[in-house]
Amino acid sequence: MASKRNRFRLSLISLCAALSAVVLSIGGLAPAASAAETPIPAPDGMSAVTAAASCWEVKQQNPTTPSGKYWLVTPELGAPEQFYCDQTTAGGGWVLIGRGREDWSDSTEGRGTPADVSGTVSGTAAFSPRQLSTKVITGLANGRSISSLGKNIMLRRATNTSGTSWQDSTFSFSSPRNEWAWAFNNEQRVASWTIGSISGTGGHTSSFGSGTGLNRIETFADASHGNWLNGFGFGSSTGGSTASSSYLWAPSSTAGYARPFTQVFLRPQFRSSDIFAAISDSGTPKREIAPVAESFALPTVWGVAGLGAGPSTKEGSNEVSAFAEGNGLVYVGGNFTRVQRTSSGTGQVAQAYLAAFNAQTGEWVSTFRPTFDNQVKSLAVLPDGRVAAGGYFATVNGRSSPGFVVLNPATGATDTSFTTGVVNTLSGGVPAVRSLDVQGSWLYLGGEFTHLASGSTQLYARSAGRVSVSTGAPASWNPEFNGTVVSLDASSRGDRVYYAGYFTSSRGTSAAKGAAITTDTASVVPWTINFANATANYQQAVKEVGNRVWIGGAQHMLFSYDRANMAELSTNITKSGGDFQAISSDGTTVYGGCHCFHTVYVGARTWSNVGTAWTQAAKINSLGGWDSTTGAYTAQFSPTLSQRNGAGAWALFNDSTGVTWAGGDFTASVRSGWVRQWAGGFVRFARNDTTAPTAPFSLTASAGSTGVTLNWAGSSDNRGSVTYEVLRNDRVVAATMNRSVTLPSALSTTKYFVRATDLSGNRSASTAAVTAGSGTAEPPPPAVGSTLVATASTWSYHFNATAPPSTWNTTGFDSSGWSTGAAPLGWGQSQLGTTLTAADPKPLTSYHRKSFTIADVSTLGSVALTTRADDGIIVYVNGVEVLRRNLDPGPVTAGTYANTAVSASAAVTNPVTVTVPGSSFVSGMNIIAAEVHSNYRATSSHSFELSAVTQ
Template sequence: MRSPARPLTTGLRALLAATVAAAGLTATVVAAPPASAATTVDGLTQATAAASCWEIKQLNGSAPSGQYWILTPQLKVPTRIYCDQTTDGGGWALIGRGRENWTYNYDGLGTPAEVAGTVSGTGAFAPRQLGAATVTALMGGKRIDDPTYGSGVRLRRATDQAGATWQESRWTFRSDSRDRWTWAFGAGLPLASFTIGGGSGAEATTRNVGTDDAFQRIWTAEDAANGYTRGFTYGSQVTGSTSASSYIYSKNAGGVYGVPFTQVYLRPKLMSSQLSFASVPNAGTAAETIRAAPRSGALATSWGVTGLGAGGTAETAGEVQAFAQIGGTVYVGGNFTTVQKGASASGSDVVSQPYLAAFDATTGDYLRSFTPRLDNQVKSLAALPNGKLAVGGEFTSVDGSARKGLVVLDPQSGALDASWTTNLVNKLTGGIVSVRGLDVGGSYLYLTGAFTHFTRPDGSERYAKGGARINLSTGVVDTAWNPDFNGTGTAVDASDDGSAVYFSGYFTTMRGGAAADRAAAISTASGAAKVADWQPTFSTAGSARYQQAVKQVGGKVWLGGSQHSMFSYDPSTFALENAHITKDGGDLQAITGGNGLVFGGCHCEQWNYSDTTQFDTTSPGSTSTTWSQADKIYYVGAWDARTGDYAPEFTPEMRARQGRGAWALMVASDGTLWAGGTMTSAVKENGANQWVGGFARFAVRPHTAPSRPSNLAVSVSGTTSQLTWSGSAPSGGTFEVLRNDRVIGLTTANQLSVAGASSGDRFAVRAADGWGNRSASTAVVGPPAGSVTTVPVVTAGSTWSYLVDNTVAVPSTWRTPTFDASGWRTGTAALGWGTGAIATNVDVPSGSTRPLTSYFRKQVTVRNAAALTSLVLTTRADDGIAVYVNGTEVGRSNLPAGTLTAGTYATSAQSTATATASPVSWDVPTSLIGSNGAVTIAVEVHSNYRLTPSMSMDLTLTGTS
């Protein structure tokens, strides 16, 4: 088997160039868009990629286990997959393998080539997993939980440390939630049934399933009991070893909770005839780009913030609580005392700069010229239209001047803006002023927090409680606009259209005693009236009902807070639109938007459960679920701003002091996401862990299309089409060569040889980077006129001999050229019975028993057969069909492997309309034609059951010369 090019798949970025020979090329012709030319489907080359490992096994019962090329419309390009063609009838696709340290992340681990290339042995112990999008694409648009097209999840686990014995297990997903693949098994995906070795059961979850505490146990959750090891762990009675060569690993003393080397398989039961690839327009394909999500790996960190200041150690007093950007500077505010470079910094790399510091927006380097001196924590920041920086928090002094809760600073030096002299007062119990939220809307600065009054230098006092707005031109609070909340506000956001301001917090009423249940939408018109009666949904009936973050992003208002809720609402009606719960872990603490995404920060380090408002039903061990999908989350998650769906491709891996997570988020002008809180480490793009001081940065993924190739030319040399084009392959990317409706080759060169030239071929070339961005393709080009001639050998509607009789035994020689079929009846195709366009009804008389198998024969003579370069046979499977040319089987569909008899049932039932709409095709070796051009075509059609209401047969055989 030849060494392949590494295929590009969604979420994975590794490509291996394939170099091909060049030839002199000449004229080009734009071809009209005919039906796709048929090709051999054996999975041995990119051009002959199969729909599944299952199809390969069905078409060739002797196909060995090994690496094959698989292609579905969702995969987009042929992808190298290891197929187990032995176990339980074969057809199993390996999607992951390894011992300990599997990932829950959407992108998996490694490349498809790595998954398929090393499938067993100690060299396979380090896990490699296909990205979740690739696994989903292997299903060809079918649901993961659809038993019609799959056999559930198969786990093959070592049962001894030497790797000499193995165990087979199966999971079948419950049919209410597994529309796409996820590796987040520890979240407790609901199972309909399971078998583990000799044990079985139902209504379990992937988190912890089994019938004993030994070998009939599969535990995927991280827990103290198993040393927080990720894998497909046995029970506590199975011992492992820390040895690098042991097939069962254990991190715990005594070797308990052994983690075995495991292979994970799926079996998509797809045939090429079931797939529908989009036809390529004559002008070529359009460009494709991925959404601009951040990279999951953090940018390299040099500077950060550390130490806890006067704000104390409360959960709401983390190191980083606010970001703002002005020009090329990002300002970081919080409860920190020190700015330092690296985890073990000393000397000039440790700077006392408490509560507020500035960093270069591009490099992240500390900017020493910005030196404000505050005496307590900063909780909110806002860039003002005049280029100044508004700062809110719990401070009482700035640069030696008495300033409570709110100041405006020079963005270069940090000096006080003398024109802003307003101070805040809190006359409630405790008396601490806290400005927790700032946002600019129109000509006002809106703020929220804990305060009741504003004072001016002249001693005048203005009442504004929990929420207020300050005129940006005068610096004076607007007393005609006072929400008058009865509790502390936590966040404020001016609406995109300027008509409303959204608040979140601990309050329950507002101005005039009107209900405002921890969230409010207030008109920007004078009087601060409610825009609508917004009654948020709460995830629990308990007392923890506060909300901590609110933000409009696009057409949704997002509200996050207690009991781990991240919900979106319609800004017109405030009806609930999307609901997500993060668990285990906790509350949502920050929300921002950018690049078509919504970002939420939380003290959550486990799972995001989609489409549920019920906190209590997201227990990972519960089989009673109200959620639709579970994905991994580490303190920061992303959601699609338009649909509200979770965006699992962004899975940053971080650690945070005391697990308190992210309290501040900002998308910078260059698309980089800044995530701050109590962060202590983050995994970089290369997989290495690094120290971070309070915040990490995540650059946006490439999301623009590569340059379009040009000057595609095609010529034919013998039976091979020679293609050349202009342009450069993207760095880390490739050219994708399309023939008719699918990709049949990947290369970094500007040329490709394509076997099996046909006059109907339609070629196009596009460029693809390693992320899933694709250029528009070249216009479609066909072979030069006259270089390939189509030769009709058998046309549709031809006359056939047939035998449909349950009382006649058919000898094994019926398919050979010498068999005498003169006693058979003849008729014009399509032949059959029931629905559809039937030219000849071949049904048995009423009262007779239909046979399971119907037989058809036709003999033709091909003139100048030696000039033929290829033959393509196209027919339908209604229900199952096998075709022979001069006694040799050339293809079968919807039939089991092995010897066929008159009593063999088709593997599935299809209507005539369905079978006609999904023809099956096979390449026929020209060597099968007799020396005198004689061709005998023999066809056997098998029904799925004797009372089937329809059966039909028609066939074409077309050659090229």
């Protein structure tokens, strides 16, 4: 889980060291007399406490200021950092955001910290690219659209191999570009440009300018353009040298499009007075980053390797094609022949087509050893833990099992009691199961078959069918597609199953490449898919997430539709690259896998001409993320991956711990610190930390001869250490890991605040304001951090067909007749304290109560209640509702359905927190009560957990 945190820590450590030096040096020079009445100096960028809002402001403050490193801070940036400013070119005020020669990163993560970029800005030691992340650049622009900066983007490029001649180029965008993106090799439209002494308009960022020489900017990268290495190249007639010391690099002496050493600058033009506003005396609110997988991969522990007997005629016969989780394991299926730890084969063991790995550690599990004769394409874990596998195999564990088998989850032995098989009676047809999913008591199968067989009985089920999860008995339920099913998703609501593939009809009703089929009558739900191209003859992935249905495939499309009426909601087209092949979700983000490696055009809906109506052109490399509610592309997730044959991601999965698994033909990934590592067919990405530290408290300020000294009580964080940001009036002026700092003297009315930030960039709420003039402290919230209700506590619960009395959530209700059990309570989770059971049909709602005592409520601040929504929940404190999630407003009953279906993993990895004021509690006994509602009766998961901690 250290990917983003490690690089954030490097930046903070360097910042804290620099700030400490500044504070000590300035504090030591402060005069003894009238220390508390020294006015705050104007922002000049010379120190952290006088950081400017932009390089441009530094230049306006002092027109004679030279180029060099200066301290900058904006509200969006958060804390002051040092950046290199060019103060001479075209009036100065330019901030350096990247520099290097060839092989620039096009990830939004950039490549390096602010210290890396500003530390070495020129010379041969600067040839290896160092680039600020989109997050930092967004901070420098204070969240403003990059397009709004106008012609304030500048490239300074060397024009000869010795680096003695240079050229400055400026340009602006005419297409939308809200955030900075290092992906230039695409169709972002250029408005106006000046390259050297030549000016013009138009072109795309991949290629614009004049002629074929130095007056051109070429960022396109392929075999003939920079040997696939990104850079800000010249035209085809400009060559370079392969020498490591050359300022113009080319892969050969005859190649054009030379990649020059380049510096990239922005010029946000605003002053501190433009962007900072007074902070309320109550302080700043907490700020938490958006939930999504981290861009940097987890360290590779084990992987798979080798190509098996999978049919080369079948697209997607790659190392990894399927994932499923159960029994604490993640099962990985595909076309591999062995498992190993490293690219050189460390620990290599022959284990073909299906292997198991510990879900927590990634370690290979050597006790699970099934044998297959061909590739596995699909996996599902049944409710009792058994593993169903589908693919192109004919035998499993020495037994005939064409296309489908059910295995013992611990050993991989064939479960002979599950006698279902698939049959393909088409001429030359090979039975194969391409997709599997469990919904309630049914296992749904899709692929290349005509019948489901059980013993001597065969039921017609063309390309799709379902069988009992317990006995394997086929059902007479047959969508009867006229072509292969590649992907299916059984809705968590229980009423539909979605399909994608090569078919055009279902039981004679039009269903072109995608279909929604009812689970009761196998009828087609009307759904018109607007394909990206008239030649699109298949779709390869489909997934319902919340109120949207996502479908992807040819040509390069990933679209979403409204579940209620199947109307189109969002569109995405990728170039260059290929089709979407896999979809998964962790509940908040939808992940799409593809063999696309350059750009996703958000809002485009046709291929190959994406037109001009798209709203965002962002980097994508084998997989990307989209907000599951809005459909917006999440450029924050920007992994760097390499593939054996450019197949990209063919399997995606989000496990119960929140980790995203991506499988395909992956050979390398980049982990924290921009370290390249081997990837054996699959890559894992941790869920980012989205929980802010607790707020500091008991802040005091006192003026003395050396300045103003602040002291405070510390914060805690869920994943590690914190850094404290000290705010003076309206901005951060210091950062420290200590709980005390001395700032330069200021007026006695100056206000001070302190907040905490963690290694991922989440910020706590700040303290309330204090002044050195009053010398008073913010009152400490007594008993901060003490636990009123712990996780895994014992709760009273009611779970049966009869609803409890209406007073069930009040302090006066007698729940002694209820059952008791340790949390989490429910079913469908891998880690439960108590399993809830009831006669079918299961009740929609479970009820929970817990009492606890507060000795003196006058000492109580606020209380944070943290729970989960699986699927809907209402929480009460002493009979008063304090939290509602996924349930419509108004009265509820035991028969009220949650309005959203939430998967088990999504509920666990997306906790719900509410802050309840101390006034909601009383001295003596208190009651926290909760009711949990399912979205449908056959839901695969329903659970409850809650903790209460004082703040």
